[in-house]
Amino acid sequence: MASEAPPTALSPAQAQEAWHSRLLGLMAARKEPIISFAVILVSWQIASFFLPPYLIPSVDVIVAAFIEIVVNIGLLGDVLITMGRIFLGLVLAFIIGTILGVFMGFTQTVEKHTLPVLHFIMGIPALSWVVFAIIWFSHVETRIAFILLAGCLPNYALIIHDGIKSISKEYLDMLRAMRPTRKQLFSKLVLPGMIPAVLTAWKVNLGLAARVVIVAELVGATRGVGNKLLLAQELFEMPKAIAWTLVLVAFLLITQLVILMLEHKLLRWRPAKQGGMAT
Amino acid sequence: MSAAGPVVRMRDVSKVFTSVDGDRFTAVESLDLEVGSGDIVAIVGKTGCGKSTTFNLLLGLEEATTGSIELLGHDPYREFDWFRSKLGVIFQTDRLLPWRTALENARVGLEILDFSEKEQNDIALQWLHKLELQGFEDAYPHELSGGMRQRVGMARAFCLSPEIFFADEAFGHLDQSTARRLREVFLELVTESRKTCLLITHNIHEALEIGSRLVILGRPGRVLADMETPTNATRAEMAEFEDRVLDIIENNEVVG
Structure with a gap:
């Protein structure tokens, strides 16, 4: 059997190496965000010299407030409660949204009936859901879960529906020629195919x-970052308002990082991204 | 199936597609075709002559509008599940699942057939090695060259030890030298397996190189001519035969 020209593509080991060098490159490129944030911090600090502290508190006061939250278990609990609500709401929205997205992806009737409704719901502002929730429910946690569900469920359903729709019919035909069961088709094609979505x-x-x-x-929540922000606003405590916001953002960034790491692990089969337009 | 009966039998098969606006389009018309056990038949025709529709009909992925199709004595569309492990297909593009490595792609059919994991890996590795893919078992499709990906696609088909092989423009998108090498490998392996093979192509060279019989399709999908490919022909005789095939395709008329 005649041999073929060596591949131009990378071997797995080379690909791994390429990923490492990309990671190093990314870390080397970290100086730009540092510069950006340094400019913001310095500008803020300068502004704090000229404006009253209840409007623009100085950076060290904000940092002190931030540290107070992070080291105080009771205060950190509020952040964890908020994060817990986010995850609970998201998990609930994810489960229902996935079921809806999968049904829409497979059944045209469900797709035709549900898509316009989801697009309509997407157009409703979060604040309207807050008003509806206050009128409809008396229990605070139910209100919060409902608002999160209403806000996030359509996104899950629509993105997962898109993901399923984008699975190539070529793959479907290739597998169907081998006569898989419905369950096999789902586990070998649909499930891995919708992971990016x-x-x-x-x-x-x-x-x-x-x-x-x-x-x-x-x-009406008595705990959580939202409640603390409300208190800070009522007491005109700007450093705390900023610190609470920063803590929440920090937690979110950590969660985003976890998802990115998970993405790198689960989607390692994808070719490395090509450079964009920026030069 | 009876040992003497044809492996593939299409009788008066037509396929008409109807668009949303109600427009009807005939892709295949009164197609008759018989292929005997162990035959290697090349179906050749111009682009748009219904080759791919014929291919999908044979695989049972589409239902014929009229007529009957039998593979191994069974209807591939109505008796869809009967064909588990019976058909080995090599497609125009490799159709490797991008999230699976070469080995995982090669063994996907064996997973569907519920082979044990050890058997899956043993068989798939054996074919990958036979197709000279040692060292690339754990590579993802994007890490392989086009020719290597098509080899994995071939391994996936051969792993099943199917009764019938189908190849749809399987070497059409590769560069000439890679395509030629892969055709040689394919023919060698199919001949070795002594299984029936249907090759669909627009490339006359390819059809003559692989097929021992040539079925020429005209538009809309119907048989214009059905002939044996010359054996031991001189270069001039081969060129003359090729010209004849080209004339038949161009004239689009049934040859008696």
Whole structure:
């Protein structure tokens, strides 16, 4: 049997090496964000010299407030409660959204009936859901879960539906020629095929849920970051308002990082991204 | 199936597609075809002559509008599940699942047949090695060259030890020298297996190189001519035969 020209593509070991060098490159490129944040911090600090501290508190006061939250278990508990609400809401929205997305992907009737409704729901502002929730439910946690569900479920359903729709019919025909059972078709094609969409949906919804949950917590929650922000506003404590916001953002960034790491592990089969337009 | 009966039998098969607006398009019309056990038949025709539709009909992926199709005495569409492990297909593009390594792609059919994991890996590795893919078992499709990916696609088909092989423009998108090498490998392995093979192609060279019989399709999908490919022909005789085939395709008329 005649041999073929060696491949131009990378071997797995080379690909791993390429990933490492990309990672190093990324770390070397970290100086730009450092510069950006340094400029913001310095500008803020300069502004704090000229404006009253209840408007623009100095950086060290904000840092002190931030540290107070992080080291104080009771205060950190509020952050964890908020994060817990986010995850609970997201998991619930994910489960229902996935079932809906899968059904839409497979059944045209469900797709035709549900898609317009989901698009309509997407157009409803989070604040409207807050008002509806206050009128409909008396229990605070139910209100928060409902607001998160209403805000995030359509995203999950739509993104996962798109993911399933984007699975190539060529793969489907290739597998069908081998006569798989429905279960096999789902586990060998649909499930792995929709993982990129699932990860995208989580990334999109995490940011959305964080914004929504704070608003939701303003409606009667006695604990959580939203409640603490409300207190800070009532007492005119700007350093605390900023510190609470920063703590929440920090937790979200950590969660995003976990998802990115998971994405790297689960989607290692994808070719490395090519450079974009920026030069 | 009876040992003497044809492995593939298409009788008066037509396929008409109807668009959303109600427009009807005939892709295949009154197609008759018989292929005997162990035959290697090349179906050749111009692009758009219904080759791919014929291919999908034979695989049972589409239902014929009229007529009957039998593979091994069974209807591939109505008796869909009967064909588990019976058909080995090599597609125009490799159709490797991008999230699976070469080994995982090669063994996917064996997973469907519920082979034990050890058997899956043993058989798949044996074919990957036979197709000279040692060292690339754990590579993902994007890490392989086009020719290597097509080899994995071939391994996936051969792993099943199917009764019938189908190849749809399987070497069409590769560069000439890679395509030629892969055709040689394919023919060698199919001949070795003594299984029936249907090759669909627009490339006359390819059809003559692999097929011992040539079925020429015209538009809309119907048989224009059905002939043995010359054996031990001189270069001039081969060129003359090729010209004849080209004329038949161009004239699009049934040859008696």
